[in-house]
Amino acid sequence: MATLNQWAFIGMFIAVAWLLPVAPLVISWIFRPRRANAIKLQTYECGVETVGDTWVQFKVQYYIYGLIFLVFDIEVVFLFPWALAFNQLSLFGLAAGLLFVFFLSDALLYAWRKNALEWA
Amino acid sequence: METCINIISTFASCMVQSGTQPGLALFLQFLVGVILVASFPLVLVIILIWGERKIAARVQDRLGPNRVGPWGLFQNIADALKLITKEDITPAGADRVIFNAAPIIAMLAVILMWAVIPFSPVNVGVDLDLGVLYIIAVGSVGTLAIMMAGWASNNKYALLGAFRVTAQLVSYEVPMVMALLVPVLLASSMSLQQISYAQLGMWFIVVAPVAAFIFYVANLAETGRAPFDLIEAESELVAGYNIEYSGMKFGLFMATEFLHAFTANLLFTVLFLGSWSGPWATEVPFLGFVWLMLKTFVVYIPSLVLRATVPRVRIDQMMAFNWKFLVPLSILNLVVMATLVKVCQVAGIAPDAASASDFAANLPQAIILLLGNVAMVLVTLQVLRNAGRRERLKMEALMADTDRDALPAPAAHS
Amino acid sequence: MLEINLPLIVFAIFAVLAIGGALGVVGSRNLIHGALYLIVSLFGGAGLFVMLSAPFLAAVQVLVYIGAIAILIIFAVMLTRGMAQTKEVVNRQWWLSAILALVLLAVIGIAVVMPVWGPNGSNVVNLQVAETTAGVAELGIALVDGNQYVLPFEIASLLLTAAMIGAIVVARDD
Numbered sequence: 137m138a139t140l141n142q143w144a145f146i147g148m149f150i151a152v153a154w155l156l157p158v159a160p161l162v163i164s165w166i167f168r169p170r171r172a173n174a175i176k177l178q179t180y181e182c183g184v185e186t187v188g189d190t191w192v193q194f195k196v197q198y199y200i201y202g203l204i205f206l207v208f209d210i211e212v213v214f215l216f217p218w219a220l221a222f223n224q225l226s227l228f229g230l231a232a233g234l235l236f237v238f239f240l241s242d243a244l245l246y247a248w249r250k251n252a253l254e255w256a
Numbered sequence: 257m258e259t260c261i262n263i264i265s266t267f268a269s270c271m272v273q274s275g276t277q278p279g280l281a282l283f284l285q286f287l288v289g290v291i292l293v294a295s296f297p298l299v300l301v302i303i304l305i306w307g308e309r310k311i312a313a314r315v316q317d318r319l320g321p322n323r324v325g326p327w328g329l330f331q332n333i334a335d336a337l338k339l340i341t342k343e344d345i346t347p348a349g350a351d352r353v354i355f356n357a358a359p360i361i362a363m364l365a366v367i368l369m370w371a372v373i374p375f376s377p378v379n380v381g382v383d384l385d386l387g388v389l390y391i392i393a394v395g396s397v398g399t400l401a402i403m404m405a406g407w408a409s410n411n412k413y414a415l416l417g418a419f420r421v422t423a424q425l426v427s428y429e430v431p432m433v434m435a436l437l438v439p440v441l442l443a444s445s446m447s448l449q450q451i452s453y454a455q456l457g458m459w460f461i462v463v464a465p466v467a468a469f470i471f472y473v474a475n476l477a478e479t480g481r482a483p484f485d486l487i488e489a490e491s492e493l494v495a496g497y498n499i500e501y502s503g504m505k506f507g508l509f510m511a512t513e514f515l516h517a518f519t520a521n522l523l524f525t526v527l528f529l530g531s532w533s534g535p536w537a538t539e540v541p542f543l544g545f546v547w548l549m550l551k552t553f554v555v556y557i558p559s560l561v562l563r564a565t566v567p568r569v570r571i572d573q574m575m576a577f578n579w580k581f582l583v584p585l586s587i588l589n590l591v592v593m594a595t596l597v598k599v600c601q602v603a604g605i606a607p608d609a610a611s612a613s614d615f616a617a618n619l620p621q622a623i624i625l626l627l628g629n630v631a632m633v634l635v636t637l638q639v640l641r642n643a644g645r646r647e648r649l650k651m652e653a654l655m656a657d658t659d660r661d662a663l664p665a666p667a668a669h670s
Numbered sequence: 671m672l673e674i675n676l677p678l679i680v681f682a683i684f685a686v687l688a689i690g691g692a693l694g695v696v697g698s699r700n701l702i703h704g705a706l707y708l709i710v711s712l713f714g715g716a717g718l719f720v721m722l723s724a725p726f727l728a729a730v731q732v733l734v735y736i737g738a739i740a741i742l743i744i745f746a747v748m749l750t751r752g753m754a755q756t757k758e759v760v761n762r763q764w765w766l767s768a769i770l771a772l773v774l775l776a777v778i779g780i781a782v783v784m785p786v787w788g789p790n791g792s793n794v795v796n797l798q799v800a801e802t803t804a805g806v807a808e809l810g811i812a813l814v815d816g817n818q819y820v821l822p823f824e825i826a827s828l829l830l831t832a833a834m835i836g837a838i839v840v841a842r843d844d
Contacts, residue, residue: 141282142382142383142384142385143384143720143725144286145286145289145290145371145381145382146368146371146382146384146390147680148286148287148290149290149293149294149368149371149381149382150364150368152287152290152291152294153290153294153364153367153368153371154360154364156294156295156298156363156364156367157359157360157363157364157367157508158360160336160340160504160507160508161359161360161504161505161508163340163504164339164340164341164342164344164503164504165344167340167341168340168341168342168343168344168503168504169341169343170343171343172343172345174348176345177345177346177347177348178347178348179347179348179349179410179411179500180347180411180413180499180500194419194745194748194749196749196841196842197423198419198422198423198745198748198749199742199745199746199749199841200837200838200841200842201423201426201427201575202422202423202426202738202741202742202745203742203834203837203841204430204579204834205426205427205429205430205738206734206738206739206742207830207831207833207834208430208433208434208583209429209430209433209733209734209737209738210734210738210830211827211830212433212434212437213730213733213734214813214823214826214827215437215590216388216389216437216440216446216806216810217726217806217807217809217810217813218810218813218814219437219440219441219594219810220440220444220445220446220806220807220810221444221806221807221808221809221810221811222441222444222594222597222598222810223444223601224807224811225598225810225811225814227598227602228814228816229811229814229815230594230595230598232813232814232820232823232824233594233814234591234594234595235824235827236823236824236826236827237587237590237591239824239827239828239830239831240587240827240830240831241584241587242831243830243831243834243835244579244583244584244587246831246834246835246838247579247834247838248579248580250838250842251842252838252841252842253575253576253579253580254572254575254576255571255572255575255576354706385725385806386725386726386729386806389726389729389730389733390729392733392737393729393732393733393736393737394732395737396732396733396736396737396738397732397736397737399737399741400709400736400737400740400741403741403744404706407702407744419745419748422741422745426738426741429737444807446806
């Protein structure tokens, strides 16, 4: 029950906290002037007219970074329980954790050697 | 039994003693706690922005805000009033719902982190068992808000900026989280309050300086501070993901940035600088809060000076620094720390639970871990020196071969 | 009889988020909107995990699915030229997937309603509410215990490595 109470606090926190950024927006909505016109609403590109579509194809490198990040993120999810229980682990447990890390360093090394970590 | 000493943390028991229904008392305690914890950062951010402008001004030989109020203290309140009365423009092609939701979510993500921060031995919003994991999870929502802002603006600069920032944030999250594993491992807990108590005997920056360094640098990048402030690369991306935002929505993004930077330093203090620990902190809880804030400013102010002095790095350099230096170092750090801690435990010199807050009992393990860290730093520096020399020789060979003008251009930006 | 109490209301909120988000995913033509609806749905799922006394799973859900996979999906959408805002239906097989989804729903429904869960084929399950931190630490021990899950643990690592190598091979030209 104690843990549920903790999360009830988080739930209430979310319920109240979103009002804090919304409050200034509402106050501003009441007081601010509204004199929009077509020129003002144009996309801002330093005075140059926008050419073509914004939502174009992006390069693959972003996806590769995202993917390597995802792999490490999942690794960390496995490692947090391991680190939490560390004091109670045997030497075998330590070795198992280190082997886990070793396999993933392999993956990083592969990405490095394949130049997948380069920006350009 | 709880008594009525500390008004906030024992609010409920005081009310129950005076005859209020327990459920209602708990609810009211939560409500008061939520409002206190959530509104504190908003008050703080006004002072933070003032301090940052003053310090940046002094570094650049200016005066900074000095007209509104004593020492310009009310300048930010004046700025906030101005932002509130500014016209708010949503560009014609924007995706309205996402465009408006993004600044709210960005700010919410930072405020939510404050829910689990221990302010003193007894005052903490909620001492969540999964505190560290919660902080990372909430932080990753902020990344999403930036992506939403950039995409919904329907502006090429905004989208490009958002994509770069997202790539930067997710990349630097890897070493940050790997460094976070070390305090969890040392304290055997993910609760920030437990990690604070575990540092009563020895601060974690002493036993794990490399992890602290990685966490600090990764946090600079996570919060978009110089030299990693590509978030607002005005020279190349005009302003980045928030280019189309005006009025109070823009103000929210700015406030979020300042607050996030401070929160990151606060977390650094909690995780590595002993949190609220200090003389008489356990006897007088309020002193703990004072210590915590003092320590946080000790690490926060250098980051401001850093911001005012160093140039911005290029994005390919920044990515290379992360993936080819910080990530391998954080992996090495985790392996070395885990091995040494286990060695200490097997050798029987690790402090047991009873003597964890005793300085002398912590000393043998601390010395071994510190030596391990020093060795790690020396090895890393040697590797870096060799890599640097190889790089320089390569460049010199290239210079000898080709005309100076025919050098390959620096990595193209896209 | 259902009694209206606070947990039920909270459950209803999260359930609406989860199902409404899922409907948004299949209903929206704009792929980015679909990705954002997916986040709403996953958030609802995270809330349900908390209510089931599994906050570790909830945190993992937010961390991995909302923090990493959703961003990866948005990156992937932006890799596809012009797919982000297509107005016409590209795929004509929606009815097939609708049938499949209904069949899956029926299977899950039968599994929930029919007495196949508890001991002796009864429908009653005695749930033990575990203390969470203990749960996570026990998970950590079990993951590296030679008699328990150490093999799946290491295989998970190998699987992640293989996934990364595969993705790099597919994504890069050389």
